[in-house]
Amino acid sequence: MREPLEGFLRHLELGRGRSPHTVRAYEGDLVSMLGAAEQDGAGALKDIDLAKLRRWLGRQSESGLSRSTLARRTAAVRSFTAWAVREGLLETDPALRLGSPKRHQHLPEVLHAEQTRRMLSGLAEAADGGDPVAVRDVALVELLYATGIRVSELVGLDIDDVDLGALTIRVLGKGNKERTVPFGLPAANALVRWLGARRALVIANSGSALFLGRRGGRLGQRQARETVDSALHGLGDTAASGPHALRHTAATHLLDGGADLRSVQELLGHSSLATTQLYTHVSVERLRSSYVQAHPRA
Template structure:
């Protein structure tokens, strides 16, 4: 259904919505593809019901579209995202006067499952970082780079896309801060600690110069051919590290972000400070980490309090 040919009016609307997301909402490539895939799915479903233009869309169309996906076993979090995308699409279509009324205005999204993020224990992190330091000690550029990337991911709580997008001049070594361009092209300044600073300095001195080519530009982290490192390469490095660790359910670079946030809160950091560091637009997003920290607090209380 999602790959079927759409009626011309639907196809034009999809293209227009894509231009809007790119030009006005500054969405990332990954987010843009997800949004357009969701809308294509919706319009493909509407076309399968015989509709050929946007004014024919009604609330029931959206509900049946989501209902069919729910029966197919699509997760509630994905359904919630697709519901939100559908509302964004009809809001845009109203603004563009492609429809006279908003059929998705009363569309209710299913509540997404609340799950606690995977977090590495301090001992696990120490083992992981020690293994990186040992691998980098030989001086080969890729192990030196990998150590710097992982140290920086954990030290600063960066998203993997933010890490890959860093340029050399985004670093302020004197203040040990990073200039980060996050979601929606929002800029923030993020601190990092001494171990990360040493690892990054090592990469800049004896790793990056070996891999840098004329086409490398200002990219901080490079691949073996001198191109800017991409998210897939970073994910592969972290995946291998976690598999070698062996005793964690954490997966992917986001687990380092989760760990940084949780350990900051465990250490007494203010929730709003953690929000700023992570680049969350809403404090509610940051609050999921308090659940992890509160669970640890409860365990400590039960172990230490005489009347626990």
């Protein structure tokens, strides 16, 4: 059954523009399902039925996998079998009635405006000495907070993607969808300073990458995460971690400030408005918390 799997993975990569990371995740989930189906007596794709899929999913659940992982694996199988039907590899879709547990919807950890100010001020002070890496870190965190872009989108930026005149960046998001995202003057000033300091790190293969690592190559996602984690850890009063916390924070602060949901959806590059609506719950929770603390009759 490897041949149809490889066909589906090519479809994800070439037909739907999925990232290598996403394709690897689908492959892992489907290898698990196909291996279990073979052990359950399936010698070919057409031998996979709903009962086999349910037994596989039940064993996955018994092994202690989280609800979100089970939901993701179920979604991968549904996509695969639906594609197989369209390609004529299956007559009927065995996963049409395959259910999975609903994901727990955790409200993301976000920073308050005062925490964000302290974090950015601390980074700016550390960059006063002119160390290029410290200057880069200020620009990196300022841009993540200003725009709410994903860390994968950040490290993929080239210098030409930044328009300092219009205060916008051109971002290539999920599914190779391009969007334009605005940023403010603090991020612009940090970027101008970084572009001046960047020259100290440039090497032969730096290319046009906006953000560079210590050795002059394009900054990687892990390095960006370490930078943000260090800045957040330095606050000492938040459980927020990683670049996604800045994405959550940017979205929440926009909604707190009166931005409409559709605009925030466009800025974040969400394909579904339902994903963006999660941040309205965060704003309501923050409002409720402030009310309880401040109102004498709460």
